[in-house]
Amino acid sequence: MSEGGSETARPDLARPVPFRGGGFRPVAKRGAGIVVFVVLLALAEWGTRTGWITNLTLPRPSDVAATLVELWQSGMFWTHLGPSLTRLVVGSALGVSAGIGVGIMIGLFSYVRAGLIPLVAALFPIPKIALLPLFVIWFGIDEGSKYALIALGTFTPTIVSTYGAVDNVDRTLVRMGQSFGLSWMSIVRKIVLPGALPGILSGLRVSLAIGIILLVAAEMLGAEYGIGAYILQAGSLYDLERLFAGVLILSVLGVITSWAIGLMEKRLLRWRN
Amino acid sequence: MSEGGSETARPDLARPVPFRGGGFRPVAKRGAGIVVFVVLLALAEWGTRTGWITNLTLPRPSDVAATLVELWQSGMFWTHLGPSLTRLVVGSALGVSAGIGVGIMIGLFSYVRAGLIPLVAALFPIPKIALLPLFVIWFGIDEGSKYALIALGTFTPTIVSTYGAVDNVDRTLVRMGQSFGLSWMSIVRKIVLPGALPGILSGLRVSLAIGIILLVAAEMLGAEYGIGAYILQAGSLYDLERLFAGVLILSVLGVITSWAIGLMEKRLLRWRN
Amino acid sequence: MDLTLENITHRYDGLTVLEDVSLHIPAGEILCVIGPSGCGKSTLLRLIGGLERPSAGQILQRGTAPEGCLNPLTYVFQDFALLPWRTVEGNISLVLEDHGIRGAKADHIISDVLARTKLSDFRTALPRQLSGGMKQRVAIARALAVKPAVMLLDEPLSALDAQTRELLMEDMIGLWERQPFTGVYVTHNLAEAVRLGHRIAVLSRRPGRLCEVVKIDIPLTERRAGDARLEAVQAQLWDMMKQEAMAADQELLHV
């Protein structure tokens, strides 16, 4: 009403059409992420130097850096990272491959689906650390229990993302395969699996992040070396510099994993735009 | 070739068109889930009774049930569940609401997006249990640190699912709003938020499952009562019956949460088919 | 209210989409815009509607908007753009709420536009319960609710099946007849263009340039499917476009 009214005031004037579009589509601003990190670190450094943040609350970033350098120079960096990487790789390879297998079965077969989905839903919220004493009995305190813990932790989320991905495969493509008389195996191999791949890969992001988180839980059990063990020891000694150094390593590990999956996506999913 | 050839053998015979469709669309088989549970329980009961499974490996299901009944009768059930539920509700309410808020900001503003997404990616793989000693210093030993731990644990996954949901809101609907001259706030309130709701709710499923998992970690910190504390105590006494009873309660809690979200989805998303 | 486009050029990151398009759209007339895929028709419409800013040139509006006009330039989208979580009525009130129109007044407007689009019985239905044709009629009703000076229609019928399209074309002519509106109608379909356009602007393939503006003198109400004169215009347009269409269809998309 009012808007229309104001326009009628100068009937013969030619006015440009007002702009009202744009926005709602965030674009990448390069460097903003780095700025945030730098500002946060600078703030922490300044705070701990002036005593505004006590050394009980937060370690000084420069001390954390020094600890990392020291860790590197002492050669212990690889001593800790090596076993952790092995555990992460073996554990999540087991969990992820079993998860993908089960997820695909759930996506394809009615009975498997009906039987396993409630089981998965019941297993998902079980905290793995609560079962630590049992893992000792089931899998021993050597690498077995560590692999098992990480495998179990990555297993359920992989199942969920995989069967979701299989469910989302365009069913017209499957019908197309059938209409050309393709065999069941051909349809699964050539249509269902490649179609589910994007969903499976993006599920992998979450699964591997969980795997990294569980490194700490896994290394609660009789691990002498490993980033998780390093963190736990630092925690029990209340050595904040080492604690943060260890957490930083895990964080970087997470970012690298996510980047690696991004690379895999770029390679394997070149057919998407 | 060969198939065509075999058909040409009887040219004048009218044959029905062969069926080659169906499948690849699993349907719900009622009861299959229950059958799986019953079979697993029966197997465990039988195994522990015959001694085929040692009592070190797995508790007898009937003993776990008896422990639960005892827990209930002693009145301790609510003593433990009450504080845990409060922690879960308060902690995840904080984490989820902050996560949704930040997620929406990331979804709407370029600078927030660019600044925070790397931070979230770096925070995600940090294991919360590694930071337990710090939580005590930061938030105190009382409920504060428990709320904070659960809040932080639900925060990052909620952010990720929320901005994903906002990103997926159909941009034509936003353009439609703009083309009718709707204000920015109207577009956010009436178009972006309802459009992101399905994604936010399904993200909630994962966030709350993580919240339940973190109950145990939270109650590592000076909690006397709570399901997590109950489990931890049972674990430290290697009391498998109580350990499994506690885990079972968490599992049921997870299933109930997931069901409640399903109910919310049915209510709030009635407009979907 | 009429619109003037003066030497409009538009680029996306160096890709020129529209080049030096000048057009005049007089009040009360429907201008159809046709052209091969990707030639910039939708872009042109977004520019006219103020959803994007042209790289060069300007778009001017002149004259008074009709009494009570809430949104002078109003879109009807190809894929309806209905909020799936709002009922038919809610989708229309959406565009009134921001102008402070609620309650009885909004009710009156909604009843009126639903009656004009023959949707009165479906006031409380949700979009998912409607057929495609009905959805597009809701979108039209919503556009009518703000009493637009100009309706901008971006392939409004192309998401519908052929029969429904035929029916809706008749409806649109009926609406125009009762209350002539100014329209810019983008389409791929030459049959639609010759049925609904007072004038038809033909764009070249990308970068879209104005090839020709064809005027059809037969009043809208007298046009029928299968009218020989319309067929002749259509055939003429098809000849103009065939080469462009073939080239566009043979093109690899660089995405």
Add this chain to the structure above:
Amino acid sequence: MDLTLENITHRYDGLTVLEDVSLHIPAGEILCVIGPSGCGKSTLLRLIGGLERPSAGQILQRGTAPEGCLNPLTYVFQDFALLPWRTVEGNISLVLEDHGIRGAKADHIISDVLARTKLSDFRTALPRQLSGGMKQRVAIARALAVKPAVMLLDEPLSALDAQTRELLMEDMIGLWERQPFTGVYVTHNLAEAVRLGHRIAVLSRRPGRLCEVVKIDIPLTERRAGDARLEAVQAQLWDMMKQEAMAADQELLHV
């Protein structure tokens, strides 16, 4: 090879979709099927193709399939149904691999069908790089690769824009002309039906019953857009369907 439908009835959970449909499809002829939305056209095609089993009645195939036929009843889908992760060539070899055709032999077939659909230059392109019309031509090439006895086409052109549709119709006629195939062509578009169909089966709204089968005696190659005789058939079909179409369009979907 020709097909006979005997008293086909089909139900989904009590909802009758098709009722007592009997039809004969002689070899080398294209049968167009038209009818309002939701009347069961796609269902009918799925039944013919053996992707579903009719609730009652039977579908019989009679006679010899052509020499080297790999898949007697072959679909062309509306939305192309190309595997986005395979190139044009890969999408065609997909349907050959299961018959053990690989290497030079597959190569030969692929080159042949790509040449017939004028796609030879795009052999290694991915679907996302192709325009809609090219995608549909790939789908047709894939169907040709298995030397089908009968082609089942479910609104093969309706996902395309009007100009591309026009071009592809000419292509289809060209293909049929060179090597006449048997076809069942489901469409919404009366113009398509009268251009491509030797006979046109009209279905009523749901439950779909056979209203009438219209025969058009003009050879496919002589039919042109704007031909008065075709316009007349089209107008006659439109009259038959208008009531049904309006009713279908006014219907609330119960989902």
Add this chain to the structure above:
Amino acid sequence: ANTKLMVGALRFTSHAASFVAFERGYFAAEGLDVEFKFFQAAQPMAVAIASGDADYAVTAISGGLVSLAQKGAAKVIGGALSEEKGIDGQKILASNAAYDAGLTSPAMLDGRSYAISQAGSSFHYMGSKISAAEGAKVNFKPLQKVGAIIGALKSGQVDAWSIVPHIAKALAGGGAVKIIGDVADYLPNYQVTTVFTSANNAANERGQTEAFLRAFSRGADDFNAALVDKTAGDEAATEMVRLVHKYVYASKPFEKAEKSIRNGAMRINKNAGLNMASVNDQLNWFKSEKLIKDGITIDTLVDPSYVDAI
């Protein structure tokens, strides 16, 4: 007006002195309004002192406690539990499998695995000292939780461990493990637990701290008399067990709990006296293991002004 105090405690018999002082009104008599805050493990208790969530607590000297002291957040002000030759103290255990394979005394520890909760824990210290004394090289396995250790020991995945007597006896009684020695033989006068508080309390709340220690010592005296020296008679002993049972093994019936509580009784130092030699030894051990920074001295850790050194 009474001073409100938050006292951190574990539900272990070794914390009985505080429970006695509370139940028998010794705290109240000193004008202290004490409230207990219970923990699942010792480590968070030290952190809670640092964060101000608890005022006083009793626990073993761990690397974490030393670190917090170094950051100026905690101070040891007295001693509590001690090993003493002649009094049933912590036991050295071997798993059945290891026992059968020849680990029948701590002298055979060479090449064996030894369970600890975490690096720098009291288990680590004991194991390290015992093996050093025997000239053995052992493998320490950090398993975090007592439950995990018990599981590992029962299933023979670790060979040895040391633990308080009531747990040791209960396990050995069930036939799950074998007792192969006493910690006291290797670490006589080992100061197992200490009383500690925040540095602020130690420096600026002298009156309150002294009052706490007085009441705590009275509780300790009662406990020692009833269950350690057994000089107070059977009735007093039973009454003491009843008192402790309110806090320890509360979920178990009295009959079952009684044995554990009696088994677990170890001396709590008179007047919270602190064995400085033992503390020094522990501190030096932490340094030699590089678990704490070299610069930490005994003064950083201990405020010796409150109690007598033994």
